[in-house]
Amino acid sequence: MKLFSVILILFALSFFACEPSHTSTQTEKTDFKIKITDSIQVNYIGKLVLMDVSPEHELILLFDPQNMKFVSSDFGGNIKGEFSKDRDAPDGFGFYPMAAGRFNSSKNIQVVSSSGIFEYDLDGNLLSSTKVSKDDIKPFSGRADAKREIHFVKDKTLLAGLIARGEYNKTQPEFYDTFLQLVWADPKTGEFEQFLNLDPESIFQNNMSHEPTTISTTFDVVNDQLYVISGIDPFLNIHELDSPYTRLQRIPLELTNYRLNQGEDPKKADPRAISYNPSFGIIQKLIKVGDKLVITYETGYSEEDATRSSENMSQEEWEEFYSRMKEKYKARYQILDLGGKLLTDSEIPGKLSDLFVSREGSLWFLGKENPDVEEDFYTIYKIEIE
DSSP, X not given: OHHHHHHHHHHHHHTTOOOOBOOOSOXXXXXXXXXXXXXXXXXXXXXXXXXXXXXXXXXXXXXETTTTEEEEEETTSOEEEEEOOOXXXXXXXXXXXXXXXXXXXXXXXXXXXXTEEEEEOTTOOXXXXXXXXXXXXXXXXXXXXXXXXXXXXXXXXEEEOOOSSSSSOTTSHHHHHSOEEEEEEOTTTOOEEEEEEOOTTSGGGXXXXXXXXXXXXXXXXXXXXXEEEOTTOOEEEEEESSTTOOEEEEEEOOOTTBOOOOOBOTTTXXXXXXXXXXXXXXXXXXXXXXXXXXXXXXXXXXXXXHHHHTSOOOHHHHHHHHHHHHHHSOOEEEEEETTOOEEEEEEOOTTEEEEEEEETTEEEEEEOOOSSSOOXXXXXXXXXXX
């Protein structure tokens, strides 16, 4: 159980960083698949996660979470720059970014943290910053990989803004009534504007207590509309992009063997705890690629395996069980049209991780690490939908 506790803590920090729903057989699927068309090998000793890819500038942005270091590479796999700025210094962005860094049109790296908005060159020289007053800093969580991206929309930056604790806690109805999912960040002023309440029809309005890790919103801007999936809630909500962000559609997602977490009795839940239960399903990412949408998700476990996961186990037993579950329940992806119609549902190919971005009509995936051999390189795969 020690390893399980560590996994829960790491997952929670990365964000501080009804009955189960099953696939309908009524939707006609096509033979759309994702296909590897190219790859880039980046030589690096250490752990890396993917942040961004810029085909225009032929640059890749990665992040070393062990050393809190940004690492940039060209498409030849050559390291172009490395830097770390996680410190309380004039050119530092603070403890942790709210989302993955991203290349802007000037080939520089934009980072958003709860302390403000910062722009660095590839070597880490601070080019500009708009900081939030210390009195106005909010406890936004952070995730320094491509599962949580920033989007450049007009003259602002759009990103998810999870605050796990505030005036209300997860056991109180007011927490869900006042929860705001997204944030406009203004690079000119450094101001953050939170917006978009949880949908009143979502699972989070069922008068139960839900873990903050289950409410992390994934979204994209599609044809000047806001496409949003609110955490584990298996629905695609389409909103107007401008205030008051009127909801235009709410489309149910047909997720394979998806085990929906109904939440916990508020009287039994610990208002201070933040945890993650892998036996339930979770939607990781929504993104537009060309004229399609791609969704990635975890299904959760069967009832039998879920029961076993809650039993007391030794560390050795837990390691064996968790390893077996990772093999048994593979991460999946769906391809939908822009109207939300399901076209394909399949397992993510074995050599691909669940970290990816969509750039210029293609997907770019970070390859999985070799579990048997410690390698001194990482592979980025270019993916097409065919």
